[in-house]
Amino acid sequence: MPGKPAATPTYSPRGQKYLVRNRIYSAGQVPAVACVVPDVVLRSQKAVQRYLNAFQDCLQRAWKPVVVRAGVRFRPSAVYAVRQGSKTACGTFAEKDHAYYCPADSGIYFDWEELGQWEDYGHVAAQVYTLVTMAHEFGHHVQELVGISTYYDDRWGEVAGSAHLEPMRRHELQASCFGSAFLGANQTPLDLYGARYEAYLSEASYGDHPPATARDHGSPQSNTEWAAAAFTAMSPAACNTWVAPRAG
Known part of the structure; x- marks a missing residue:
């Protein structure tokens, strides 16, 4: 986590079960899959949707056995190439929504x-x-499947103001870490x-980089460190952000 290390956070028994001791951490490495994505120029909705569909198939085939080994039924995700102003199941896709x-x-x-x-x-x-x-983003889907996001959402109403940012950083860093575990395996x-690979390193380290104002995705240093560990380990075992020391 960004900042000077301090005490690790404490959680309720449910938090221990779903965040700290989630079975996804002991479910083994993400496998390599026969992943083939089309080499298309990403300038049209059709081309982008084709690219996303192919890559999502890779993600689902790789993550499914890991989620199943964690004792959870795998449910597929869907992916949509949209533009600003489009309606989604979570509201309007806004200008700030990449x-x-x-x-x-x-x-x-x-x-x-x-x-x-x-x-x-x-x-x-x-x-x-x-x-x-x-x-x-598929890392968030994994978090949802194994109960991490459910408990994270439940706790949202228990904290106020800027206190939201600390668990949000853990949640976002973990999703990125899961992503790097997959990318390292594949x-x-x-x-x-x-x-x-150099482009991957640049993207994986971005985090709360200027001009970002809210510290909600972790510092570039934190993102770099979690990504490097997961890329090498190729496993969600490297992604337990919930036990990292609090920022000082």
């Missing part, structure tokens, strides 16, 4: 028009940004080497 996971319909919603702007930076940048972001089929 991508998000919606637990109401297990949907991942992506701003396809923004990806065209990423193509202006380069095709590799656009593709890897999409992979990292999609892997993060480095070869996704060709995350050379320029593509």
Whole structure:
């Protein structure tokens, strides 16, 4: 967690069960799968949807056995290429929404028009940004499946004001960490080497980088450290953000 380490947080028995001792941490490594995503230019809704569909298939095939080993029934997600102003099961997709996971319909919603702007930076940048972001949002789906998000949501009403930010950082860092566990396990089929690996490192370290004002996703240093551990371990065992020391 960002800041000077202090005491680790304490949780109720339910928190211990769902956050600290969740069975996902002992469910083993994320497997490599035969992941083939189309090499398309991400400038149209059709192209983006095709790319997201293919990558989601990789994520679901890799994560399903891990979730099942955690003692939970796997439920597939859905993915939608939308634009600002589109209606989703979690409300209107707003200008600030680049991508998000919606637990109401297990949907991942992506701003396809923004990806065209990423193509202006380069095709590799656009593709890897999409992979990292999609892997993060699917990490939220895993959290939802195994009960982490349910307990996190239950606690939301128990804290006030800026106190929300500390558990939010843990939740977001964990989703990114789950994403990196998948990407590390599938480095070869996704060709995350050379320029593509450097692009991954850049995206995985972003966090609450200026001009971000709310400290809700963790510092770049925290994101870098959690991502590196998960990419190497290729396992959710490296992603128990709930036992990290509180920020001082």
